[in-house]
Amino acid sequence: MxxxxxxxxxxxxxxxxxxxxxxxxxDPATGETLAExxxxxxxxxxxxxxxxxxxxxxxAARELFPDALVHVRMDSKLVVEQMSGRWKIKHPxxxxxxAEAGRVFxxxxxxxxxxxxxxxxxxxxxxxxxxxxxxxxxxxxxSASTAALDATAARNAATPPPSGPPGDATAGxxxxxxxxxxxxxxxxxxxxxAGGAGTDPGGGLGTGTGAWPAAVSRPTAPxxxxxxxxxxxxxxxLFAAEEAVAAPVASGDFEAxxxxxxxxxxxxxxxxxxxxxxxxxxxxxxxxxxAPATFVLLRHGETALTPEKRFSGSGGSDPELSAAGxxxxxxxxxxxxxxxxxxxxxxxxxxRCRQTAGAVAARLGLDVRIEQGxxxxxxxxxxxxxxxxxxxxxxxxxxxxxxxxxxxxxxGGESFATVARRVAATRDRLTAxxxxxxxxxxxxxxxxxxxxxxxxxxxPESLFRMELSAASISAVAYYADGNASVRLLNDTSHLR
Numbered sequence: 005m006x007x008x009x010x011x012x013x014x015x016x017x018x019x020x021x022x023x024x025x026x027x028x029x030x031d032p033a034t035g036e037t038l039a040e041x042x043x044x045x046x047x048x049x050x051x052x053x054x055x056x057x058x059x060x061x062x063x064a065a066r067e068l069f070p071d072a073l074v075h076v077r078m079d080s081k082l083v084v085e086q087m088s089g090r091w092k093i094k095h096p097x098x099x100x101x102x103a104e105a106g107r108v109f110x111x112x113x114x115x116x117x118x119x120x121x122x123x124x125x126x127x128x129x130x131x132x133x134x135x136x137x138x139x140x141x142x143x144x145x146x147s148a149s150t151a152a153l154d155a156t157a158a159r160n161a162a163t164p165p166p167s168g169p170p171g172d173a174t175a176g177x178x179x180x181x182x183x184x185x186x187x188x189x190x191x192x193x194x195x196x197x198a199g200g201a202g203t204d205p206g207g208g209l210g211t212g213t214g215a216w217p218a219a220v221s222r223p224t225a226p227x228x229x230x231x232x233x234x235x236x237x238x239x240x241x242l243f244a245a246e247e248a249v250a251a252p253v254a255s256g257d258f259e260a261x262x263x264x265x266x267x268x269x270x271x272x273x274x275x276x277x278x279x280x281x282x283x284x285x286x287x288x289x290x291x292x293x294x295a296p297a298t299f300v301l302l303r304h305g306e307t308a309l310t311p312e313k314r315f316s317g318s319g320g321s322d323p324e325l326s327a328a329g330x331x332x333x334x335x336x337x338x339x340x341x342x343x344x345x346x347x348x349x350x351x352x353x354x355x356r357c358r359q360t361a362g363a364v365a366a367r368l369g370l371d372v373r374i375e376q377g378x379x380x381x382x383x384x385x386x387x388x389x390x391x392x393x394x395x396x397x398x399x400x401x402x403x404x405x406x407x408x409x410x411x412x413x414x415x416g417g418e419s420f421a422t423v424a425r426r427v428a429a430t431r432d433r434l435t436a437x438x439x440x441x442x443x444x445x446x447x448x449x450x451x452x453x454x455x456x457x458x459x460x461x462x463x464p465e466s467l468f469r470m471e472l473s474a475a476s477i478s479a480v481a482y483y484a485d486g487n488a489s490v491r492l493l494n495d496t497s498h499l500r
Contacts, residue, residue: 014053026130044138384417
């Protein structure tokens with residue numbers, strides 16, 4: 005039975021606002037573009053546009069291969085979770101669209117996977133082309149689209165040629181990425197027909213003297229790894245924030261899901277490539293990615309400000325560990341020494357982290373590398389204040405900060421969006437540098453929560469819903485294909 009990949013996206017410039025969708029059907033073996041669909045749909049929400057993109061992509065796949073097995077990939081957590089049956093669909097605008105999508109192929113022939121936004125650029129570009137065309141009062145035309153070419157160039161640029169000696173971990177990861185992404189085929193011409201439609205990432209400490217649990221075992225279904233452990237069934241109404249400030253997991257970018265630079269648009273379905281060619285079956289699971297980079301995330305011990313719950317970031321007094329904090333650092337050092345699996349130590353430059361890291365390093369006989377990207381948020385004028393004091397002095401600024409990840413604290417501090425971009429870039433550097441190794445990252449509340457949020461694909465507001473104690477341990481494993489597995493969160497058993 006033929007397998008195809010459908011990637012779909014939708015967006016709204018304003019929520020609701022002028023909206024459009026894009027969808028592409030791909031050969032899973034070669035990455036060849038088999039069909040594209042895009043349409044400007046007038047005023048709608050992001051989620052409605054995403055659902056319409058899904059419906060159009062499924063219909064395009066059915067027109068090509070009515071008996072196909074379909075692998076849908078989207079960067080909308082909401083659509084993926086609802087269509088997979090894990091979240092309820094309550095919004096009246098989305099119920100009929102979800103039902104329509106469910107009727108295109110028989111049950112059991114479609115599976116859904118969430119992917120980061122940067123892996124959904126082809127469909128995103130089509131959606132923006134459609135919105136641009138609608139703004140000019142035009143229809144999207146396949147002949148004017150550059151989405152397929154842009155997606156191919158992006159994939160090629162993101163896959164550097166493997167290099168290095170045999171056994172080099174970085175070279176092996178590059179080969180794995182190349183095998184997964186493939187290269188897109190050339191775009192042919194065809195007949196156009198109307199188209200339808202902060203917390204901790206962690207790994208468990210396990211039992212006995214082994215490594216962090218399952219640290220070297222690849223999930224059997226890589227496409228579902230980001231969804232592990234999700235059991236919530238949120239009301240669609242709770243995702244208003246996601247529609248407005250949805251955050252791609254890998255990049256840390258808090259901009260709207262379909263807000264990239266557009267080019268041209270309208271309504272059409274274009275076939276490109278040889279639809280009748282049969283590709284070899286690839287199966288429903290990916291290749292073994294080998295040992296991941298495992299980050300053991302350690303929040304520093306207490307300072308004098310910690311028990312008073314005062315804002316303490318990178319723009320304040322840089323306090324040292326208190327007597328209690330020094331005892332916590334020694335306790336966690338003893339626990340990690342007993343475990344014996346940490347191979348490298350990387351620390352925030354702030355004093356409280358360097359002291360905590362130093363205690364562990366002395367026990368393990370390791371050096372400490374300082375990484376500026378692991379520093380805490382700069383809280384501006386709020387540094388040293390309690391939440392209540394900030395509420396009394398800067399009520400409007402605090403409300404804005406609580407409502408949007410793009411809002412910065414009073415006095416030129418960092419927004420959570422800014423911190424997320426910094427932390428994501430640091431994560432990417434460190435996973436490349438420490439592929440296959442277990443690394444202790446000694447850092448702060450916001451960086452740890454951000455790493456967990458990004459690994460889980462959780463919305464920005466989740467930063468306010470996670471508990472992270474002083475000197476707590478969390479862990480997350482990062483695989484060569486970009487998937488992450490959160491293994492432990494806020495473990496304080498070593499402090500008891």
